[in-house]
Amino acid sequence: xxxxxxxxxxxxxxxxxxxxxxxxxxxxxxxxxxxxxxxxxxxxxxxxxxxxxxxxxxxxxxxxxxxxxxxxxxxxxxxxxxxxxxxxxxxxxxxxxxxxxxxxxxxxxxxxxxxxxxxxxxxxx
Numbered sequence: 001x002x003x004x005x006x007x008x009x010x011x012x013x014x015x016x017x018x019x020x021x022x023x024x025x026x027x028x029x030x031x032x033x034x035x036x037x038x039x040x041x042x043x044x045x046x047x048x049x050x051x052x053x054x055x056x057x058x059x060x061x062x063x064x065x066x067x068x069x070x071x072x073x074x075x076x077x078x079x080x081x082x083x084x085x086x087x088x089x090x091x092x093x094x095x096x097x098x099x100x101x102x103x104x105x106x107x108x109x110x111x112x113x114x115x116x117x118x119x120x121x122x123x124x125x
Contacts, residue, residue: 052092055100055111060087062107077103 036046063073063084070084077084086094101111 048097049092052095052097052100055097055104056087056090056092056095058109059100059104059107062104062109063087066107077106079103 036049037043041049068076070081070088074081074084083094104111
């Protein structure tokens with residue numbers, strides 16, 4: 001039976017953390033980063049989580065568009081069915097960006113990153 005890929009990055013399970021003391025400039029953040037910052041993650045962690053969440057959403061859409069069952073998806077992705085179940089439940093904490101990119105490639109989806117310079121500058125002492 002095919003599954004629904006209506007997954008939102010906010011539905012992923014995360015351990016709540018204490019917010020950082022210094023608050024970032026919200027105007028420079030992407031919408032997903034604000035959500036992850038609100039959950040108590042640092043700016044760097046929020047950026048990594050946003051990338052993984054985006055990859056996960058694209059992976060779920062690719063699986064759903066092909067009408068794959070968990071068993072068929074597992075075979076194509078070369079993972080176990082419980083790992084596919086973890087994907088469907090939005091367990092982003094269990095997957096690295098590399099593993100998500102590998103799975104997208106196995107479905108024929110090409111991943112390309114767009115890199116942009118940060119507006120904030122790192123000062124070296």
